[in-house]
Amino acid sequence: MAHAFAGGTSAICRCPHDPGRAALVSRPRHRLCVLASSLPTPAIEGQGVELSVTTRRGRVLPVLKDCSLRVPPGQLWMLLGPNGCGKSTLLKVLAGFLNPSSGTVYINRPCSYVFQNPDHQVVMPTVESDVAFGLGKLNLSLDEVRSRVSQSLDAVGMLSYSQRPIQTLSGGQKQRVAIAGALAEASKMGVIKAVRKSVGAGGEVSALWVTHRLEELRYADGAIYMEDGQTIIQGDVSTISKYIKKKQARYFGHFEL
Numbered sequence: 001m002a003h004a005f006a007g008g009t010s011a012i013c014r015c016p017h018d019p020g021r022a023a024l025v026s027r028p029r030h031r032l033c034v035l036a037s038s039l040p041t042p043a044i045e046g047q048g049v050e051l052s053v054t055t056r057r058g059r060v061l062p063v064l065k066d067c068s069l070r071v072p073p074g075q076l077w078m079l080l081g082p083n084g085c086g087k088s089t090l091l092k093v094l095a096g097f098l099n100p101s102s103g104t105v106y107i108n109r110p111c112s113y114v115f116q117n118p119d120h121q122v123v124m125p126t127v128e129s130d131v132a133f134g135l136g137k138l139n140l141s142l143d144e145v146r147s148r149v150s151q152s153l154d155a156v157g158m159l160s161y162s163q164r165p166i167q168t169l170s171g172g173q174k175q176r177v178a179i180a181g182a183l184a185e186a187s188k189m190g191v192i193k194a195v196r197k198s199v200g201a202g203g204e205v206s207a208l209w210v211t212h213r214l215e216e217l218r219y220a221d222g223a224i225y226m227e228d229g230q231t232i233i234q235g236d237v238s239t240i241s242k243y244i245k246k247k248q249a250r251y252f253g254h255f256e257l
């Protein structure tokens with residue numbers, strides 16, 4: 001099927017430790033996506049993405065000037081860069097919340113077919129109870145359980161479905177509930193670890209994670225560095241880490257002079 005490679009669910013996850021941060025998670029729905037990981041079909045891709053906003057005074061402000069990136073399927077990539085360089089805006093464009101002024105965006109999106117039966121991932125009758133299920137072993141107070149369940153459902157855009165019976169959800173929505181379950185269970189060890197775990201599980205989830213924290217790079221398969229509305233460099237973690245540290249050293253060296 002021609003559209004078999006285009007199947008997937010994408011979600012914006014807000015990081016509870018830093019609500020300004022967000023991650024784009026793309027969950028392919030067909031194992032062919034995974035098998036095709038050596039082929040040039042990415043999970044998330046942007047080519048020459050530009051976006052300008054018009055201020056209240058009518059000034060056209062370029063926010064994204066030339067952004068290109070590519071996240072292979074089944075991998076966790078990180079998007080880094082200084083404050084205000086355009087990371088969140090780029091993520092919103094990739095997620096389809098904002099239209100680019102120019103350039104192209106490709107994200108695996110839900111289509112008509114789910115290969116891995118999501119009914120195997122959801123075990124309780126309602127969305128809320130399903131997400132709470134995995135917390136049973138953690139000996140948490142009822143308030144803590146409620147808080148984790150609503151936070152994780154909110155993170156995957158499913159909070160308004162909390163009372164819905166599972167069987168009334170679409171395949172993609174069931175997959176989001178499964179991700180929310182993983183996030184709820186893992187909030188102590190950090191959402192980044194939960195996302196890493198989801199991404200590692202058979203390579204069926206791909207994620208793009210926005211962060212300022214270099215230490216989070218250890219969870220990533222690769223990273224993209226942005227500056228002033230442009231993607232500057234994309235590569236493996238060690239290359240990007242060295243690149244950023246060199247920049248920081250130059251910056252601090254400048255002040256020592």
Ligand SMILES: Nc1ncnc2c1ncn2[C@@H]1O[C@H](COP(=O)(O)OP(=O)(O)OP(=O)(O)O)[C@@H](O)[C@H]1O
Nearest residue numbers: 020053061063081082083084085086087088089090
């Ligand atoms: N609608 C808008 N109107 C005016 N300026 C905007 C708008 N959206 C974004 N910007 C500006 O575009 C730039 C990029 O913003 P964005 O939030 O994408 O940066 P960021 O890299 O995520 O920043 P941070 O790391 O501080 O969260 C900022 O200077 C921001 O003020």
